[in-house]
Amino acid sequence: MKLSSTLVALAIASTLGACTKRTEPPGGAGTCYHVQVTKEGLKYNPLPSKQPDLEHCAAALEAMRIQFLNMGGNQTEIAGAYQASFIFLQSTGIYVSTSWEGNRFPALVRSGDGRLVVPGAMPMSPGN
Numbered sequence: 001m002k003l004s005s006t007l008v009a010l011a012i013a014s015t016l017g018a019c020t021k022r023t024e025p026p027g028g029a030g031t032c033y034h035v036q037v038t039k040e041g042l043k044y045n046p047l048p049s050k051q052p053d054l055e056h057c058a059a060a061l062e063a064m065r066i067q068f069l070n071m072g073g074n075q076t077e078i079a080g081a082y083q084a085s086f087i088f089l090q091s092t093g094i095y096v097s098t099s100w101e102g103n104r105f106p107a108l109v110r111s112g113d114g115r116l117v118v119p120g121a122m123p124m125s126p127g128n
Helices: 002-019 054-070
Strands: 032-038 041-046 078-082 085-090 093-097 105-110
Touching: 032 054, 054 078, 054 085, 054 093, 054 105
Parallel strands: none
Antiparallel strands: 032 041, 032 078, 078 085, 085 093, 093 105
């Protein structure tokens, strides 16, 4: 009896796992995208220049975000995509994920003066 209930639990868990929505980004080599959320879903707008890697794409998106803010915009958080990774530019830093709904991992964090640095690069203050 115990084995059958375990099998039922495993079957339910695998069924629920298969139903989890997982939106993956486009994988075009060198193409950096600005991602917009629309009523129809995600819209991928390619940036005009090719980028050699994810870090350069994130920098191009950050430059675009700052330019929009300087022009009077108010959107402080934006998203992008580069070769099978989503990039999320947030007030605390830049995060990456392999899916829109998945866990986001820090790629760069903001220092006290707003610069983007590698996590752990800034020394801790003596009180921390």
